[in-house]
Amino acid sequence: MNALLDIRGLTIDIDRDSGPARVVDGIDLTVAEGESLGIVGESGCGKSLTMLSLVGLLPNRIRATGGVADFAGKDLLAMSSEELRRLRGSQIGFIFQDPMTSLNPVMRVGAQIAEALVYQSGMAKPAAMERAAELLELVGIPSPRDRLMAYPHELSGGMRQRVMIAIGLAGSPRLLIADEPTTALDVTIQAQIVDLVRDLKDRFGMSVVWITHDLALIAGLADRIAVLYAGTVVEDSPVDVLFERPTHPYTRGLLASLPTLTDKPMSRLPSIAGTPPEPGRRPPGCPFAPRCALVTAVCTTSVPRLAPVAGSAPGHRAACFVTAGEGAS
């Protein structure tokens, strides 16, 4: 499969008064054409920043300082802000976390969907509104033509997230980046949104990057999962292999902390002791070493590289000296 997006060695720094602090430390990720990649990790591990950096939407004082991000053969990190602007919406679509605040409260829903079509693709307004109605229908909103005139506050959370998806899809992007799009929603609606995105992905053959901290949710959507910890990819694997044979101790910890139906009632869920390192205060060796139960001497001195897991399926890679079998650097 051809790589649509190929990120190599991406680093992102926060400019602090005390000097730069690294939040993303050499991330490698690829997304193939038509593939969906799940990016899993806890808050602050750099998963959102990585995706925002691709399209030049990093907040003030946070900058991508190194690496390459090829998108359809062109390095996104080397593009001018104007080139990136043209790319946003038309080539790379976004869905954001909070549908309650990600829609302009004073603008009708239809106008917001048509916005990108009118100003980005130069479509005439009536045609854009027509297309907006089609998009609303596509994302499963009943009587879409009436909803075009609704204000965001007149819609429920799930409806609003559907509108967000319609906006993300409006430019027919090749890559859709969904940044925790279900975190703010009820569980039943989460599943509906996941199903919707999977359907749309299959229908349009786009690639999807789904950022989440919910492993269970994404199992039904992603082809591949990348597990991020403290700004690095610690494990990257086809989804079924990951659940069958989690290799990095952090991934194992994540999976072990998912509740299952066979758990004894009232039993405590296992958790991973400790907290991730703060940006700029990374331990010298493996970033997970201070919390790892399998830590060895080498873990505290050198950084493990992402390497194929010995004896596992092709495409399964992990960054661990102890469990991945090889890959000491």
Added chain:
Amino acid sequence: MTDGTIINPPEDRPSSLWRDAWRRLRRNRLAVAGLVVLAVLVFVAAFGPWLTPYDFLSQNLDARNLPPSLGHPFGTDDLGRDVMSRVIYGARTAFLVAVLVTVVAVLIGVVLGAIAGFYGGRFDKTLMWVTDMTMSVPQLLLVVVINASLKQPISLWMEARYMETMNPLYRNSAIIDFVLVFGSMALISWPPYARLVRAQVLSIRNRPYVTAARALGLTNRIILTRYVMPNAVGPLIVAISAGLGTAMVLESAFSFLGIGVNPPTPSWGNMISDGLRVWTNYPHLLLAPAAVLAVVTVAFNFLGDGLNDALNPKGQK
């Protein structure tokens, strides 16, 4: 589909921000009173020439300094002019000055403040420096300076135009007064608007829906005009309402001091100034314009307060 329900059924759709605000405003009695007073003011200012029983300039030396009566509800002044007619014409002056000054000041303030807040950088720093400077100098002093330095060149220019065109309009000293009063007042009135808008834009530009608009690839200009500014107008409207009142008081203050609108054009300020000299003998000459000015100013403040509460649902008690 569980999320297929709509929170508000379509029939009570009109619960938009503005409709809610209007409903809340109508419940506020003081604000409604202010609105009524201002409606009367606008009506009087607009139709003044058809409402006044007498011409504001016509003198009747046989009827000087008359106390209020049926024929002259506010009495007459030392030249026998009808005070009520002059107050009504003064309303035109006050209203014209207040509206024009506020429009110019708001335009300057909104444009500069929005650009400064949205783009930041050196422009922002310079603008804040200029507003600090302007706001730190006493307003009266600044107006006197601007007046003094602009009056001469403008008069010369007008005279030159008159010689060129022979259009008597260019010899009308009232026009120079108005231009000077507008100009200098607008020049000192915009900084607070610029700061307000800048602060609004600073807080709004990082909201998720602005990021979402960026992610759509919209240009900065469209994001600023369609996503940021429409969400910033609430506090601006409150400030405009209060600013209109302030501008009227300011105009009266300048005319009172003789640096604003000059006689014979009636202005509440110069009427108060004239009335003050003789108020022990003819209190109505002071009372009439002063009372009207006070009522109008209070009305603007009531309306501003009401708008503040109405447009800020979180501040509701």
